[in-house]
Amino acid sequence: MAADTGWPGCAKSLKGVILDLCGVLYDSGEGDGAAIPGSIEAVKKLKASDLQLRFCTNETQAARDTFVAKLQRLGFDILVSEVFSPAPAAVAVLKERALRPHLLVYDGLLPEFDSVDKTNPNCVVIGDAAEKFSYQNLNEAFRVLIGLEKPVLFSLGQGRYYKETDGLNLDVGAYMKALEYACDVKAEVVGKPSPTFFQSVLNDMGLQPHEALMIGDDLVNDVGGAQCCGMKGVQVRTGKYRPSDERHSTVTADGTVDDLAQAADAILNQRH
Numbered sequence: 611m612a613a614d615t616g617w618p619g620c621a622k623s624l625k626g627v628i629l630d631l632c633g634v635l636y637d638s639g640e641g642d643g644a645a646i647p648g649s650i651e652a653v654k655k656l657k658a659s660d661l662q663l664r665f666c667t668n669e670t671q672a673a674r675d676t677f678v679a680k681l682q683r684l685g686f687d688i689l690v691s692e693v694f695s696p697a698p699a700a701v702a703v704l705k706e707r708a709l710r711p712h713l714l715v716y717d718g719l720l721p722e723f724d725s726v727d728k729t730n731p732n733c734v735v736i737g738d739a740a741e742k743f744s745y746q747n748l749n750e751a752f753r754v755l756i757g758l759e760k761p762v763l764f765s766l767g768q769g770r771y772y773k774e775t776d777g778l779n780l781d782v783g784a785y786m787k788a789l790e791y792a793c794d795v796k797a798e799v800v801g802k803p804s805p806t807f808f809q810s811v812l813n814d815m816g817l818q819p820h821e822a823l824m825i826g827d828d829l830v831n832d833v834g835g836a837q838c839c840g841m842k843g844v845q846v847r848t849g850k851y852r853p854s855d856e857r858h859s860t861v862t863a864d865g866t867v868d869d870l871a872q873a874a875d876a877i878l879n880q881r882h
Contacts, residue, residue, distance in 0.1 A: 617865030620842050621880035625821040626662035628811055628836070629653070630802075631669060631677075631693075632772060633827030633849015634870050635686060638671075639775025642680045646848050648871030650685045655874050657687055659881070662815045665693045666808070666824070668767030668801045668831070670737035670782065672718040674698065694811050696766035696801030697722035700735055703800060709762065711735040712754040714747055714785075733762035736789065736797075738769075738782045748785060755793040763789055767801035769831060773850045802828070803835025812839075825873050827851050834861035844873055 614622055632638050635649045656663050665688060669677050674697070678690045697719055704711055704726050712731035713723060716739050723735075734751045755761040769781035786797050801807050812822060819840030826832020827849030836843040845855060845863040848870070856866060867873045 617842065617844060618876040618880050620823070620864070621877040623821070624661060624823055624877065624881075626664065626812075626815045626817045626823075627656055627877065628664050628666045628808075628822060628824045628841075629656075629870070630824075630826035630828065630832050630849075631665055631667040631681070633851075634825060634846055635665075635681065636684055637773055637775050637849065642683050644775055645684045645686070646869060648869055652870045652874035653686055653688070655878060659878055661877075662817070663692065664811050664815060666802060666811050667693065667695050668738075668769055668782075669695050670697060670719055670766040670801075671716040671740060673721050676718060694807070694814075696737070696807070699807060699810065700764055700766060700800040701726055703764070703798075704733075704735075709733045711764070712751060713737075714739055714742070714751045715766070716740055716742060732758060733764065734789070735764045735766065736782060736786055737766035738772075739785075740779075743780075743785055748788065752789060752792050755789060755795065761793050761795040763793070763795050763797040765797040765799050765801075767831070768797070768799050768803070769828060771850060773827075778850065802826075802831040803838065805835075805839050808835060808839045808841070812841075823877070825870065829855040829858055829861050829863060833863045837861070837864070846870055846873060 636643050636645045674695050681688050710727045710731050712734045715737035765786040768783040770783045771778045771781050823842045824836030825844045833843030833845050842864040844865040847868050
C-alpha cells in the first residue's frame, strides 16, 4: 500500500481536487487571455468524475464574478461558488476585526470592498495593482502604515511574478516586501499560501487535507502551501513554471506533469 501514498497512486483515495486558475487553466493577457490547450476538457472530465472540484486563486485584478465570467467565455465549466479568491476572504477579516483599509489594489477589485468602511484608515490592503504600483501610490500606502501606532498590512497573496501571454510580470509580493521593509512590519497574507485560505476550501468540500490534491503552476505558493496543510501538491509545466523548480531547495512537488490535461488523465486512470 505504501506506493499508493505517492503520485499518481495517491489519486485512488482522493475525494477532492483544487485547481489554480492563471497558469493552469489559462494565461492572462489581452482581452480574456488564452485557455491552455487541453485544460477546458480536463476540467470537464474532473467535473464528470466522483471527485469534488474547487478553484483556488490569488487573482486580485478583478472581482470574482468578473473573472469567472471571463473563464466562462473562454469555455470553462466554472461557477462563482466554486472559486476561492483573496478579496472576499480579506473583507471577512476586515469586518471581523473592525478594520478600515487604505486600498492599494487594481481598480477592477474595488467593488469587492464596497461593504467595508474606508474612512480614516487603520490598516493597508495591497493586491496586484499592476500599473497602479506607482511611486506616488506606494508612498501613500507607506505613509498610512508608518503613521499607525501598530501598523497592520494585509497582502492579497505574496506571489513574486506571474505569466501573461506576452511574458512574466512582477506580482504583489515584491511590493509587499517593500512596505514590510520600510515600515518594519510583517504582512498578513490573505490567499495562497496561507493555511487559513486553503483550510476554507477544504471546509467547503467537507474534506480532510489528505483527501485533497492541489494542482498549480507556482511551486512555493500552490504546491508548498498545500503541502504545509497536509495535502498533496502537483506542479504543471505551464504558466510560471521554471525548470529550476524541479531542483528547488525547500519545496519538492509530489508530482510534476506537463499540463492540467496530463494531470487529470493520471488522476482518473488511477480511479478506474
